[in-house]
Amino acid sequence: MQMREFGSTGAKVSPLGFGSMRLPTREGTQADANTPFSDIDVEGSVAMIRHAIDSGINYVDTAYNYLGGNSEKIVGIALQDGYREKTFLATKSPAWLYKSEEDFDRYLAEQMDRLQTDHIDMYLIHSLNGGSWKRTLRNKALDALKRAQEDGRITYAGFSFHDDYELFEEILNAYDWDFCQIQLNYCDTEHQAGIKGMKKAAEKGMGVVVMEPLRGGFLVDVPPAVQQVFDSAPVKHSNVEWAFDFLWDMPEISCVLTGPTNPEVLKEDIALAKQSHPHMMSDEEKQVLEKAAQAYHESAPIPCTGCNYCVEYCPQKLTIPYNLLAYNLRFIYDDLEMARDYYHNEVPKFGKQADLCTGCGTCEEICPQHIKISEWMPKVCELLD
Numbered sequence: 001m002q003m004r005e006f007g008s009t010g011a012k013v014s015p016l017g018f019g020s021m022r023l024p025t026r027e028g029t030q031a032d033a034n035t036p037f038s039d040i041d042v043e044g045s046v047a048m049i050r051h052a053i054d055s056g057i058n059y060v061d062t063a064y065n066y067l068g069g070n071s072e073k074i075v076g077i078a079l080q081d082g083y084r085e086k087t088f089l090a091t092k093s094p095a096w097l098y099k100s101e102e103d104f105d106r107y108l109a110e111q112m113d114r115l116q117t118d119h120i121d122m123y124l125i126h127s128l129n130g131g132s133w134k135r136t137l138r139n140k141a142l143d144a145l146k147r148a149q150e151d152g153r154i155t156y157a158g159f160s161f162h163d164d165y166e167l168f169e170e171i172l173n174a175y176d177w178d179f180c181q182i183q184l185n186y187c188d189t190e191h192q193a194g195i196k197g198m199k200k201a202a203e204k205g206m207g208v209v210v211m212e213p214l215r216g217g218f219l220v221d222v223p224p225a226v227q228q229v230f231d232s233a234p235v236k237h238s239n240v241e242w243a244f245d246f247l248w249d250m251p252e253i254s255c256v257l258t259g260p261t262n263p264e265v266l267k268e269d270i271a272l273a274k275q276s277h278p279h280m281m282s283d284e285e286k287q288v289l290e291k292a293a294q295a296y297h298e299s300a301p302i303p304c305t306g307c308n309y310c311v312e313y314c315p316q317k318l319t320i321p322y323n324l325l326a327y328n329l330r331f332i333y334d335d336l337e338m339a340r341d342y343y344h345n346e347v348p349k350f351g352k353q354a355d356l357c358t359g360c361g362t363c364e365e366i367c368p369q370h371i372k373i374s375e376w377m378p379k380v381c382e383l384l385d
């Protein structure tokens with residue numbers, strides 16, 4: 001696997017990183033923030049993480065809040081038996097929870113305990129947006145971050161980001177960051193930090209880690225209109241290959257995160273990563289992706305990536321992303337019956353339906369895509385209930 005520069009830090013990372021946000025349950029479904037530890041397929045998850053490392057992946061990513069804290073525990077288990085030494089361990093501090101100047105250190109200590117380590121290689125202030133950035137500054141988390149770097153609890157300091165470009169640039173200039181993590185895929189080139197932000201960070205010598213390369217899985221089973229673009233292209237790739245190659249083509253990108261829910265998906269992603277290198281796409285291939293992006297945007301009205309961040313904040317226990325997906329299905333596949341069937345038969349398997357939404361808006365504070373969930377839920381009911 002061709003390793004890539006992590007900005008100007010001197011570290012070299014694999015083009016693919018293992019993201020631990022979507023681990024499997026014992027029943028074969030996808031765990032979320034409400035899944036008890038005992039229901040997660042811990043052995044299977046540990047085996048996947050170790051297989052990734054044995055195959056050349058040296059970047060493992062988790063966060064304080066992933067799977068309600070269980071993701072860090074499982075990564076901590078996976079990195080025993082010599083795997084910690086082979087890995088750059090990345091985790092993230094929950095900026096939206098900061099309430100005092102002590103919180104940064106308190107969360108970091110708790111995370112090192114869960115991860116069974118005395119230092120974090122890549123530590124990020126998580127999910128910065130207008131609100132969490134203010135909390136970060138108000139609670140002097142950047143001073144605490146500096147102290148943690150100086151005393152060796154953290155090696156490289158970064159942030160993950162979900163807001164507009166102007167705030168991204170403000171944050172870039174507010175600290176001597178080593179890296180950032182941004183959302184980027186062939187459909188979201190001008191969204192949030194976008195390509196412009198990626199290049200700006202690279203110019204400053206920062207490593208760039210990319211999340212949501214498959215837009216929460218929606219670039220795997222693409223809408224028919226997008227599939228038609230790929231099927232009629234003169235060059236043939238799998239849908240996943242199109243999405244990853246778009247990112248690996250850019251030399252400024254250090255590492256692309258994948259969040260596999262089963263070993264087969266992981267093996268496919270690793271095989272693609274092994275063939276990857278900068279400048280790997282032709283102009284003809286790039287034009288195909290531009291057409292695919294245009295077709296995608298014309299198909300799905302709600303830009304939900306299925307990240308699940310919102311779920312634990314809903315007092316009504318709504319399975320928000322599945323409700324939104326049901327609505328999108330109507331337009332993506334131009335099939336109202338299919339969407340109604342999904343809403344009535346699939347959504348309840350994961351949690352409560354849209355009719356229980358009170359419109360409180362709590363979930364919107366955490367949504368990285370700034371989706372007006374409280375406004376969409378009545379529309380979901382109206383269309384599908």
Ligand code: SF4
Binds near residue numbers: 315357359
């Ligand atoms: S607006 Fe609706 S979906 Fe969002 S937290 Fe409130 S009840 Fe839950």
Ligand code: SF4
Binds near residue numbers: 367373
């Ligand atoms: S609504 Fe927002 S926070 Fe919730 S799953 Fe979708 S993108 Fe994530």
